[in-house]
Amino acid sequence: MLPDGRIHKLKLWFGHSVSFREAPLTLTTLAALIPEDVPAHVEAADESVQSIPFHKEFDLVAISCLTGTSTRAYEIAKHFAAKGSVIVLGGIHVTLRPEEAKEHAHAIVSGCAEEQWPKLLRDFRDGKLKKHYHGHPVPLNNYPIPKTSLLKKGAYMNPHVLFATRGCKSKCDFCSVPAAGLKWDTRPVEEVVEQIKLMGGKRIVFNDVSLLEDREYALSLFRALIPLRITWGGLCTSTIAADDEMLDLMARSGCIFLLIGLESVNQKSLQGMHKGFNKPDEYRILAQKLHKKKIILMGCFIFGSDHDTLDVFRDTVEMVDELKIDVPRYAIYTPFPGTEAFRRLEAENRILHTRWEHYDTQHVVFQPKNMTPQQLDEGFRWAYKQSYSIRSVWHRTKAIPSRFPFSFMGNLAYRIYLKRLDNENQRIFL
Secondary structure, X not given: OEOOOOOOEEEOHHHXXXXXXXXXXXXXXXXXXXXXXXXXXXXXXXXXXXXXXXXXXXXXXXXXXXXXXXXXXXXXXXXXXXOOOEEEEEOHHHHHOHHHHHOOOOEEEEOOOOOHHHHHHHHHHOOOOOOEEEOOOOOOOOOOOOOHHHOOOOOEEEOOEEOOEEOOOOOOOOOHHHHXXXXXXXXXXXXXXXXXXXXXXXXXXXXXXXXXOOHHHHHXXXXXXXXXXXXXEEEEOHHHHXXXXXXXXXXXXXXXXXXXXXXXXXXXXXXXXXXXXXXXXXXXXXXXXXXXXXOEEEEEEEEOOOOOOOHHXXXXXXXXXXXXXXXXEEEEOOOOOOOHHHHHHHHOOOEOOOXXXXXXXXXXXXXXXXXXXXXXHHHHHHHHHHHOOHHHXXXXXXXXXXXXXXXXXXXXXXXXXXXXXXXOOOOOOO
């Protein structure tokens, strides 16, 4: 089960919800890893798009959670434990806070689950369940094909999802990936291609944290994608602007959007986050090159670093409009547990609370250096409103006329999301 991610879903008609993120791989991959010698009837539930089946009874309930969904995960665990289910917790938050998670489960899995999940299920079958299963990185060849049939149909804007690489070589101070110790690795290109063929879809998403970390691998992958005649999107860094060969090959292979963590218009803020390779003075070149290749730029920005002042909100909105960043995403600097950011702010007594449900990049959970928590929250919401005004949306989504429907739908989803921000009663706990 996956607890409700809240910020990434749209409530439509008759209670129907659609996630405007890609379909999750966790549930479907775990299902594919169940050993043949363990008899199991499997049911998957992603609370972002469907109800948790609280009325049912299960022998074992496995819940994967992020920090922002961990509080809800513990609530779900308590309900099913009371009905006699064995509770297993996993996911990035469990890896970062194992002792906390143990208080809410019969067993936890920290780290990578590929090797430990089958062992856990066999131990459960044999009545020998351990309290803690420590997962380690495994080779990514012969990786199981996720059982996507378990997910709710029509519930995701991007249902065809896979990964080609794992981990990231960067050390951003706010990121949970290095904090969790996930090592960099790649899947064989031919296996990635085969999975795409099995999916049957023509529009896919790579959910890799940073797809271009290994240049030669990326070039090989994109060459292999060209004959498939698909369109795709994924994540990379701003350094793509300096690699014309890579950019050309990505466009030829079907790339139509890239999510890039630009993070800030302030170079000192970027240095503090350990993202000094981002150069705000070069964002214009990046946007121009992507638009020339008809690739939508989804630019992410973070507010609240120690070098941000109240001017950062206006400066960011102005740059987003000026460069016609197709789909901007704004976030509040969030010190996830286990990260360098958390350790530093905790040592400075600047962590406001550990209400994990607010650790979702959409709420202020620390004391900013150059503004109050209220000013950070107000500036964050002001920036969203400005960038998703009708005027701004119309101005930006015309950057690539042939991609207008895709860009416009992405902007529309965020306009709807803003209503949820406005309707939230209490956003800050001091």
